Amino acid sequence: MAALTRESCVALDRIDSLARFRERFNLPAGVIYLDGNSLGALGDDIPRRLAITIEREWGEGLIRSWNSAGWIDLPRKVAAKLAPLIGASPLDVAVSDSTSVNLFKLVIAGLRMRPGRRRVLSDASNFPTDLYIAGSAAKLLGAELEILAPEDLLRSLDADTAIVMLTQVDFKTGALHDLARITEAAHTRGALMLWDLSHSAGALPIDLAGADADFAVGCTYKYLNGGPGAPAFVYVAARLHAALESPLAGWMGHARPFDFEPAYAPASGIDRLLCGTPPVLSLAALDAALDLWAQVDLAEVRAKSVALSELFIALVEDRCAGFGLVLASPRRAAERGSQLSFRHAESYAIKQALIARGVIGDFRAPDLLRVGFTPLYLRYADIWDAVEALAGVLFSREWDAPAFRKREIVT
Ligand SMILES: *Cc1c(COP(=O)(O)O)cnc(C)c1O
Secondary structure, three states: OOOOOOOHHHHHHOOOOOOOHHHHHHHHOOEOOOOOOOOOOOOOOOOHHHEEEEEEEEHHHHHHHHOOHHHHHHHHHHHHHHHHOOOOOOHHEEOOOOOOHHHHHHHHHHHHHOOOEEEEEEOOOOOHHHHHHHHHHHHOOOOOOEEEEEOOHHHHOOOOOEEEEEEEEEOOOEEEOOHHHHHHHHOOOOOOOEEEEEOOOOOOOOOOOOOOOEEEOOOOOOOOOOOOOOEEEEEEEEHHHHHHOOOOOOHHHHHHHOOOOOOEEEEOOHHOOOOOOOOHHHHHHHHHHHHHHHHHHHHHHHHHHHHHHHOOOOOHHHHOOOOEEEOOOOOHEEEEEEOEEOOOOOOHHHHHHHHOOEEEOOOOOOOOEEOOOOOOOOOHHHHHHHHHHHHHHHOOOOOOOOOHHOOOOOO
């Protein structure tokens, strides 16, 4: 990398092809936001869109808006905008519920597609809700979740394995799994592959169809900027639709919800995974957030994400040496998603002291300081300034104050 100065970072910003997207977000003044991997920033057209949905569609249209404002079509419309971002056909994606709930549907559906097989495999560093949900879903069908070390996972595949469930980018370390290779390995043993794309959708190019993946889920409130608690997505390969049975047979997944028939008849394709009434306000925000992505080249996003994270590492090594920060993410950029984690015994207090300086990252127990890179609204100069703040916090021991050690509920 060229000589590291703030001027060289500003120069990189000047030639950055993604720089124009920053003004499409409402970012608070004086804040460097390194947590868009947990909750994406607010798009500038979302407040207006929500005002229209609330005041005009809800306030004036009232129940007529299910038809006249197209509320009933919103889940399908939003799924179609999202599908290209994960390498999927719009017909194979639904937007509904939370990632946790969608995982439940898929684990049950997958076990039913592999009768006689009793094992669901996942890795110990998977996101806890994934493990909790898969464990409880498997138990309902007399199957069992086995939580293995990542390196043992593929070796453990056998003729009793129904589902392999992994998160493509590890939420703690940012380690990136090889989606195509692992999917293929699962298939050679007849198992179904379920990917959680929560930390990869909107962060890097994904090709679910190209990898012939069976199932996927993911959050829309992280890199996709859909807003707090925005509904999640769920993907099922078309070849599995006929056998796809939702354990949550809600009326919105019915072939004819407004016939109000007592007997359940599933919708013909992926829409059978819909369950209850769609959350219109959240969907409207997500719909507006996804408009921006139609203009975004994910290969450019990935390239800038790599450049920002390499810059962050280089600056930490240069300016924070000797303060005990240890990189917990893979050193090779090709093996990482769009985030970095550093181990430090005082990570929590350091994170709080950084927030007091306007640099927002997060903490993951027990000792990780985590920073996420969102190339649509982060500048190279922000990385410079963030590491300056980090060096300042470490050098001055600002973190060593009772106020910064007090744990809040959400870390
Ligand atoms: C953020 C995240 C979730 C969160 O799931 P919710 O149901 O939205 O709470 C699940 N899995 C992974 C891998 C995540 O990163």
